[in-house]
Amino acid sequence: MLKIRLFDEEHEEDLEGAVNAFLENIPESHIKDVKYQVSISDSLRSEEEPTIYSYSIMVVYSE
Known part of the structure; x- marks a missing residue:
C-alpha cells in the first residue's frame, strides 16, 4: 500500500531535519518518490x- 508524508517548514534547515528524521x-x-516545492508570498500592501x-x-513510500 502506498502512503504519503507531507512536510512544510519556513526554513530549509528545519525541513531537512524533519525529512531526514x-x-x-x-x-x-x-x-517511491520525493517531491520538493518552494512557495514565496510577498505582500504588496x-x-x-x-x-x-x-x-x-512530499515523500511517497510503501509500508
Whole structure:
C-alpha cells in the first residue's frame, strides 16, 4: 500500500531535519518518490510585512 508524508517548514534547515528524521525509519527500497516545492508570498500592501517562504516535501513510500 502506498502512503504519503507531507512536510512544510519556513526554513530549509528545519525541513531537512524533519525529512531526514522520518527517512531514518523507512527502508530505502520503500521510498517511491520525493517531491520538493518552494512557495514565496510577498505582500504588496506594506513594506513592513515580510516575504514568506514555504519549503515543502512530499515523500511517497510503501509500508
